[in-house]
Amino acid sequence: MPAVQFISDLHLDAGHPDTTRRFLHYLGGRARDAGAIYILGDLFEAWIGDDDETPHSQEITAGLKACADTGTTVFVLRGNRDFLLGDRFAGASTCTLLDDPVRIELFGQAALLLHGDTLCTGDAEYFAFRNQVREPGWQQDFLAKPAGERRRIAGELRDASIHAGRLKSAGAMDANPDAVSHAMQAHGVHLLIHGHTHRQGVHRLTIDGQAATRIALGSWDTGATMLEFTPKGYCFEKLVAAG
Numbered sequence: 001m002p003a004v005q006f007i008s009d010l011h012l013d014a015g016h017p018d019t020t021r022r023f024l025h026y027l028g029g030r031a032r033d034a035g036a037i038y039i040l041g042d043l044f045e046a047w048i049g050d051d052d053e054t055p056h057s058q059e060i061t062a063g064l065k066a067c068a069d070t071g072t073t074v075f076v077l078r079g080n081r082d083f084l085l086g087d088r089f090a091g092a093s094t095c096t097l098l099d100d101p102v103r104i105e106l107f108g109q110a111a112l113l114l115h116g117d118t119l120c121t122g123d124a125e126y127f128a129f130r131n132q133v134r135e136p137g138w139q140q141d142f143l144a145k146p147a148g149e150r151r152r153i154a155g156e157l158r159d160a161s162i163h164a165g166r167l168k169s170a171g172a173m174d175a176n177p178d179a180v181s182h183a184m185q186a187h188g189v190h191l192l193i194h195g196h197t198h199r200q201g202v203h204r205l206t207i208d209g210q211a212a213t214r215i216a217l218g219s220w221d222t223g224a225t226m227l228e229f230t231p232k233g234y235c236f237e238k239l240v241a242a243g
Contacts, residue, residue, distance in 0.1 A: 002035025004106060006227040008115070008195025009219035011081065013045035014056035022224045022241050024059070027067040030226065030239065034072050040195040040217060041079025041100070041115030046158060048150040049143050050088035064093040077102065079115045079196065080130065081158075084139065103187050107231050112189045116196030116216070119175035119183065125164065174199065180214055181207060193217065193227070200225060200236065 012020055031037050044057075068074045077098040078085050090097045101114040117130065132138055142150060174197050184192055190212040200218030204211065215234075218225045224239040 001107070001231055003033060004229045005031065005034040005037040006040060006113075006193055006217060006229075007037065007220075007225075008040035008079070008217040009042045009198055009221075010039075010224075011042055011045040011219065011221065012056075012060060014054065016045075018241070019220050019224075020056065020060070022220070022239065024063045025241065026224070026226070026239050027063045030237075031067050031074075032070050032072055034228070036073040036075065037067075038075045038077065038098075038113060038193075039095075040077050040113055040193065041117075042081045042195065043076060043079070043085075044082040046151075046154040047082035047084050047089075048147065048154050049084055050086045051143075052147050052150070061089065061093045064095055068094040077113060077115055080117045080126075083133065084143070101183065101187065103189060106191070106229055109191055110187075110189045111191040111193060112184060112187045114183070114192070114194040114196075116175065116194035119179045119194065120173055120197070121176045121179045123173060173197065175214070175216070177205070181205065184212060184214075191215075195219075 010019060010023055012023060014020075044060075064074055074093070074095045075098050076085065076090075076095045077100050085097060089095070098113070100118070101112055103110060103112050105111075117126070120126065142153070145153075175194070180192060184190065184207050190207055190210055192212075192214045194214070195217040197216055198219035198221070199216050201216050203214040203216070205214060206212060215227060217227055218236075224241070226237050226239055228235060228237055
């Protein structure tokens with residue numbers, strides 16, 4: 001059976017071409033060994049709407065489509081930086097957009113996939129912001145603005161987020177154990193895979209008296225890693241840069 005691969009938090013941006021090259025190299029290589037790849041949020045550093053077609057976004061879209069055209073199914077779950085990804089992007093890239101969270105079957109085992117921001121319940125300020133920008137009215141008003149204004153607002157929000165993150169405790173920005181347990185119990189799973197925290201690792205816990213596993217994916221800001229599942233198990237793999 002073909003492998004299933006998971007990545008997240010690439011934060012692709014025209015200002016960081018090395019990461020973009022690494023991702024396109026992955027799409028043209030290792031990703032094509034998989035039956036499916038799941039991108040669990042923050043594929044882009046910022047996404048201001050499907051109508052903002054830049055050379056960079058078009059290059060990424062074309063790379064995704066080329067990978068999917070070879071037979072690899074590509075799933076994209078929206079993150080906190082690219083929650084405005086929509087049907088136009090999905091059509092051009094031939095990716096399938098997923099709601100957060102989503103429950104899948106992974107070689108006979110139920111797994112819950114999330115971006116991961118909803119697990120960081122200690123960050124009340126972020127949750128207030130998240131609730132605001134997920135409202136249909138806010139999104140409609142934002143998307144009605146000119147692209148230049150949207151880009152400026154997105155930049156200001158990103159800068160504010162980075163500054164606020166420096167002032168918050170490590171615990172507030174990590175997955176809350178109670179939130180993890182609640183999510184797994186609510187969806188009847190003993191395997192959870194997420195991104196967002198940028199803290200790659202495998203965490204063991206107990207859910208309803210049974211062994212359970214939470215796997216956090218790493219970000220691509222200091223490298224590139226991929227989590228691969230096969231019928232024999234799973235492992236993290238460091239992706240080699242193009243050239």
